[in-house]
Amino acid sequence: MAAFGSLSSRLTETLAKLRTKGRLSASDVDGTVREIRRALLEADVSLDVVKDFTANVRERALGEEVSKALNPAQQVVQIVNDELVRILGQDQRRIEFAKQPPTVIMLAGLQGAGKTTLAGKLAKWLAGEGHTPLLVAADLQRPNAVNQLQVVGERAGAVVYAPEPGNGVGDPVKVAKAGVKLAQQRQHDVVIIDTAGRLGVDAELMKQAANIRKAVNPDEVLFVIDSMIGQDAVATAKAFQEGVDFTGVVLTKLDGDARGGAALSIRGVTGKPIMFASTGEGLDEFEPFHPDRMASRILDLGDILTLIEQAQKAFDEDEARASAEALMNDTYSLEDFLKQLQQMRKASNMKSLLSMFPGQSKQMKEAVENFDEAQLVRYEAIIQSMTPVERRQSKILNGSRRLRIAKGAGVTVTEINQFMKQFDGAAKQMRTMAKGGMPNMPGMAPMPGMHSSKKGKKGAPVKAKRSGNPAKRAQQEAAAAQAGQGKQGSSFGGGAFGGGQTADADEYNALTGDDQATLQKMLGNKQ
Numbered sequence: 001m002a003a004f005g006s007l008s009s010r011l012t013e014t015l016a017k018l019r020t021k022g023r024l025s026a027s028d029v030d031g032t033v034r035e036i037r038r039a040l041l042e043a044d045v046s047l048d049v050v051k052d053f054t055a056n057v058r059e060r061a062l063g064e065e066v067s068k069a070l071n072p073a074q075q076v077v078q079i080v081n082d083e084l085v086r087i088l089g090q091d092q093r094r095i096e097f098a099k100q101p102p103t104v105i106m107l108a109g110l111q112g113a114g115k116t117t118l119a120g121k122l123a124k125w126l127a128g129e130g131h132t133p134l135l136v137a138a139d140l141q142r143p144n145a146v147n148q149l150q151v152v153g154e155r156a157g158a159v160v161y162a163p164e165p166g167n168g169v170g171d172p173v174k175v176a177k178a179g180v181k182l183a184q185q186r187q188h189d190v191v192i193i194d195t196a197g198r199l200g201v202d203a204e205l206m207k208q209a210a211n212i213r214k215a216v217n218p219d220e221v222l223f224v225i226d227s228m229i230g231q232d233a234v235a236t237a238k239a240f241q242e243g244v245d246f247t248g249v250v251l252t253k254l255d256g257d258a259r260g261g262a263a264l265s266i267r268g269v270t271g272k273p274i275m276f277a278s279t280g281e282g283l284d285e286f287e288p289f290h291p292d293r294m295a296s297r298i299l300d301l302g303d304i305l306t307l308i309e310q311a312q313k314a315f316d317e318d319e320a321r322a323s324a325e326a327l328m329n330d331t332y333s334l335e336d337f338l339k340q341l342q343q344m345r346k347a348s349n350m351k352s353l354l355s356m357f358p359g360q361s362k363q364m365k366e367a368v369e370n371f372d373e374a375q376l377v378r379y380e381a382i383i384q385s386m387t388p389v390e391r392r393q394s395k396i397l398n399g400s401r402r403l404r405i406a407k408g409a410g411v412t413v414t415e416i417n418q419f420m421k422q423f424d425g426a427a428k429q430m431r432t433m434a435k436g437g438m439p440n441m442p443g444m445a446p447m448p449g450m451h452s453s454k455k456g457k458k459g460a461p462v463k464a465k466r467s468g469n470p471a472k473r474a475q476q477e478a479a480a481a482q483a484g485q486g487k488q489g490s491s492f493g494g495g496a497f498g499g500g501q502t503a504d505a506d507e508y509n510a511l512t513g514d515d516q517a518t519l520q521k522m523l524g525n526k527q
Helices: 002-020 026-042 047-061 072-088 115-128 145-156 172-186 203-216 232-243 261-270 291-298 304-314 317-328 334-346 350-354 362-369 374-384 388-392 399-409 413-436 470-487 505-510 513-522
Strands: 103-108 133-138 159-161 190-195 220-226 248-252 274-278 286-288
Touching: 002 026, 002 072, 002 291, 026 047, 026 072, 047 072, 047 261, 072 261, 072 291, 103 115, 103 203, 115 133, 115 145, 115 190, 115 248, 115 274, 115 286, 133 145, 133 172, 145 159, 159 172, 172 190, 172 203, 190 203, 203 232, 220 232, 232 261, 248 261, 317 334, 334 374, 334 388, 334 413, 374 399, 374 413, 399 413
Parallel strands: 103 190, 103 220, 133 159, 133 190, 220 248, 248 274
Antiparallel strands: 274 286
């Protein structure tokens, strides 16, 4: 996640230095705590939160749980993870729905924080959970705010109540009250009220928000804050807490190039839980906030559970089973790959999904960051420019056929050749994964440590002969180096196939039986 990119890199580098030490001295601990303090301050975390965090880490790291541990470095990582979970809120906080519908949710925050877009995201998420939300346009100050909510609501498939044109016209308190009454009449079980914001905290903003709160008595008041505003987040949060007394926090723009300090500061300063996070511009790029999962992402320990949840929404179980059977039977074709590409594009933000894999090396992180989702569209165009027979039997693609496909897809023959070479390599890796039995995301390479290797008569791996040709030998050495990286992670198709990503078999084994079964079922693997 981009908002924590710099902080994550600093923390993982700092903690990695401890792995070479058999025992940790007081000076080792102090040095580590010093680096953690610098990393947090550079990430714009509040000074009070930093002091509390580092003091707890130092105290626990110098305690018996580390001094008597067989692996002190792992214990320190666990301590840092525990403290991150603590300052992020410890437990997930869910929406508290009213016993007598409708549940009224009021959104508050500064202008530009993303409240209106967030209203649409929340409405779509609630609809997916079986609710019938009503959006109320009570932001009558910002130019075209009512229009924007109507557009967002239409995209989200939600009903929008907008009796006033806005742009300074209308009474937001009356609109909010009328919206709740309408929801009762039309049996909407959730009302989301979009309120006005300002470019800065002011008395007028707080008075209007307080009046709306008093008029509708909301069940939840969600403070929407831009995670990119850094240290200002603390002052803004305190002002809204005093003026509106919000019940929960929503972080927006976590995909931006921010330093992440807002997320780590707000809970510690206000005591209010972070309930949701907006991870991109798309309406689907929105998720409940789990403190433990976010801490794992920051420390590069992955987020397998969220990965499973997101994948379940994007990948069709029947299609996954059919692809798995094709791989097992060595009949996997471009037709199967096209179906998987289309499912991957449904995932909305593949870069976010890939970043959830644990234990990524620096090279893999860079590959994920440089992942070009537009390339998936080009691949789809190439395959759709083929005839059904060509998709099923790619070996018949001679020069003239490739020229015709290139013209149809708007690419060059060279790009067609590169695509076919990469597809053949990816298909071979996926067949290895399917026969090895370790589950993985559809269309991705085998899990680390699960590569099958040919063995000689005495069980030793067969060593490839070095070519006498300097060019071929260089290719062999490059391939061997890439295979060596498989101990840390494997890439998806390599090259332009986009983001490299890794997954740790230990992470899979650590899942509960139910989660393992869910992942297996999602991928179409037989139990």
